[in-house]
């Protein structure tokens with residue numbers, strides 16, 4: 722496994738490699754089994770696997786969140802070596818942004834809801850860094866975890882505007898044994914908040930079970946009330962949306978794919994999760 726820190730080194734390390742066989746996993750490090758499942762999937766489908774580890778400042782709307790974001794470069798490299806990554810790209814901020822990135826992306830309604838509505842500028846920052854990384858790595862396929870469900874919709878929309886479009890491969894959420902979606906942010910939870918956090922997935926799963934007797938709006942209310950009944954959790958939103966357009970769903974029969982998406986505050990930590998309804 723090669724570790725490179727500059728664009729020039731990245732280009733050199735991929736010199737003789739056919740980009741049609743390159744799989745790419747972009748990450749912000751603090752890796753867990755969810756990330757490693759993406760690397761494994763990329764290994765199965767592609768000849769060469771590139772992983773980036775870069776905590777992208779432009780996608781943080783809260784400076785404290787950026788400062789507190791977990792970082793563990795040494796362990797990340799060990800895990801990626803074991804998982805079989807071929808090239809790890811670990812640039813610094815100046816390497817990624819030699820000039821400030823002033824690009825503003827247009828995503829229509831996709832970034833006006835849920836994470837986009839509650840974290841202004843977040844998806845523009847994601848699009849900035851992912852488009853830069855795609856231009857540097859030029860992969861055939863890029864692998865993203867479905868925990869960031871809205872991010873996948875944004876990235877798919879973003880690649881539509883690119884000349885070289887990698888295939889975006891969504892990969893299933895990996896959960897802890899108690900149901901909590903794996904996230905780098907889980908390490909920031911206090912033991913008490915960690916013990917409370919599985920209630921998010923439990924409440925969403927119960928919500929799926931209520932489909933026969935409740936409308937989508939009633940299920941939203943039920944899931945929010947159930948999560949909020951745990952004093953250590955506070956729902957930021959729980960929305961039942963069309964899985965492609967992310968528009969609200971009024972009736973279960975209105976869409977062929979329906980997703981419930983949640984953001985929940987657990988003390989100082991903001992957690993997101995989602996579940997398939999239809």
Ligand code: PAF
Pocket residue numbers: 747748749775777780847850851869872
């Ligand atoms: O999902 C993430 O970890 C980040 O948003 C990504 C895609 C690596 C861009 O910084």
